[in-house]
Amino acid sequence: MNRLTDHLIIISFDCLSALDYPIIKDLPHFKTILNNGAYVQHVQSIYPSVTYPCHATIVTGNYPIRHGVINNTLLQPARLSPDWNWFRDSIRGTTLYDEVKKADMTTAALLWPVTAKANIDFNMPEIFANRPWQNQILVSLMSGTPRFQWELNKRFGHIRNGLNQPELDDFVLESAVDTIKTKKPNLMMIHFTDLDSQRHYHGFAGAEAIAAIHRHHNRLGRILDALKESGIEENSTIVVLGDHSALDENIALHLNVLLKKQNLITTNPKGKIINWKAYCKSCDGSAYIYLKDQEDLTTIRDLQTLLDSLLQDPDSGIEKVFTGKQAAEKGADGNCAFMLEARKGYYFLEDYEGEYLKSITQEEVTLDKKYTLATHGYSPEKENYGTILMAAGKGIRHITLPEIRLIDEGPTFARLLGVSLGDTDGSVVEELLDL
Template identity: 65%
Template sequence: MTRLTDYLIVISFDCLSTLDFPMLEELPHFRELLQGASYCKQVETIYPSVTYPCHATIVTGNFPNRHGVINNTLLQPGNPSPDWFWYRRYIKGTTLYDEAKKAGMSTAALLWPVTAKADIDYNMPEIFANRPWQNQIAVSIQSGSVLYQLEMNKRFGHIRKGLNQPELDDFVLESAVHTIKKKKPNVMLIHFTDLDTQRHFHGFSSNEAHEAIRRHDIRLGRIMGALKESGLYEQSTIVALGDHSALDESKAIKLNVLLRERGLIQSDNSGKITDWKAYCKSCDGSAYIYLKDEKDIATKKYMNELLHQLLQNESNGIESVLNGEEAGEKGADERSAFMIEALRGYYFTEHLDGMFIDEITAEDVAAKRYTVASHGYSPEKENYTTVFIASGKGINKNVVIPSMHLVDEGPTLARLIDVDLGETDGRVIEEMIVT
């Protein structure tokens, strides 16, 4: 085997859906990328279909329960802002960027999830200040490449407005263009979240979401332009992909409200959790139920009865209940006692206050208490697939793959740069690749 490309640029457009494909075909830069590309419009995502597990899957080729990133956030009952799976150490086994580095290639990652403290040459990890005493820039710089991030912040930091979109993606874009031109990394991972943000707060098919896709087209064009200006374009492979889709919602399920009422969660007068036996850990469209003591048979039996009782009435918003073993069979966390799936129009939160089921209002969304669209749902939901587009060196022209899985992306990317991710849950999509 030999390396099929000199430069691999992977661009993740968070929350890009199969349903967006007709729009992509009409936009100038996506249209240019698609000309002569191999692509799949029906990429099945993982369970739970949230950003951090998805991006860990993309670089490992494994399901969440195998690579270890089983949710966006850690199980920290009572913490109103749980820490995320920010750090590379949470991923079990190797990754695309680890193997590229071992093979002597230079690597870059810009806001790619689960890369804090990773061994990446030019690393600007996705991490945020989650303690009152922390400073955002300091937290980012300490978790990635210090001098590189200082330079990017000095050059382009004025573009950013905290973590707000679209300014954050505009900052990432300028940093990516500069990195391509000046650093020329062999493997580059770029994560844009503008579309995901707009869908969360304005809805799946909102004007704001469509505007974000148009901005993404411009961003793609700028990256392609930087490769051309640097003389790298003909030696490069560009991959544009999504990690999951999203579904609109109008009701929030707050199962922890019910668990507190039933005595399974204890809290003080301020509402802070002081102890718990069972806890609903949200993955937005799905949720894990964890027991504080995994051997607590009585609580497990009680929760099983409660969940199946709730399942009988559609107004409770629950579509299905899996036990931990069944969740594990779908690639999710088998250490959970249960995994529950929301009906369309519903999603789970970890709130302890108010009603068990809450109607989502415009005021809630403005206050960022709730969202109006989310992901995390089962990949078996209808119209919930994402996309994978590969174009350039090492890629066959005009091959349409009828369907593939998110776990197939890591092995396929690894094949392009001739590295081995070991035994993976996914396979190389050979049809795409020049032999």
């Protein structure tokens, strides 16, 4: 299969929404891409529309039920801070970067989710120290390319302020510019989370989110300049995409509080979970309910009664309830007993103490980052909830398309680099490509 480009740079601006188009269409660096390439007005995300499943979908062309990354975090009911799906082996099957590497091309990834311990030439994975005894730099070094990361940390580490934004993305930007100039990879995947953070903590359309879009515009400009300065611009393709959108919310749903009241969750006197029959695992705007014993028919009946009563109550915050089979049909985890969709304005947390419903204020968000004022994870069928894609450079046609699906992106990127992801849920969007 012939290659359409020599260098593919994929920039994921986490939480970039189709609704951001009126802002970005007038910003010069975004305009450069829009005026010279392809623009997709609406990209339908996946269910649940959270970051790690979305990014695994982008590189596999498959829904979560097939690639295996069905949530950001693992089901660990007794842990205050569950581990995330950081590692490449969380993904079933092949990926874009695997196939590119097999074709003897070079790969690079900067904070791209689910790439820890992946076979990527220049890899700085997104992973954080999640145990008191762990050191952030060591955890990163051990999970990616040690020398590559060490050099970048030595040169640009002073820019970072822990995991805080916008400093983290500023560090990623300098690392990306340096990598383009010095490594000139055939595939480069860059993940920026500034916008996502600002939306979570200040709301979808707050001044902080708008400022983050403008910072992303400047970051895009620096990357475009780096391609010129490196001498590879003529043979390069640049893709700018979002993984999901977000919706404003201000009420948290604590379904585990109700499960505990029904003795489906048991805690010790210190409030730590010691046993559970059913557990509500949050995906923010949606949630899975898992059974410890999938054959426990009594618990299934109790859950069904509880969920039916919540569905009848317009103030419960729950819009829809799916069975595990129905969740699987939507591409989510079929191993759940039920999957719940929150109404607009609501989202799920995993607390099992306190009240079922909790109204959230800006002050509480500032004090405790588990609270947010906008989030995602909702069904991609929700109104005004699409994301976006634009691309320019070698192999890209000048075209506007009304809609594609997130699952179509991976096969299309693979075609640009002359490789294949095999049999995927998504398909190559040939209209985007100069074939």
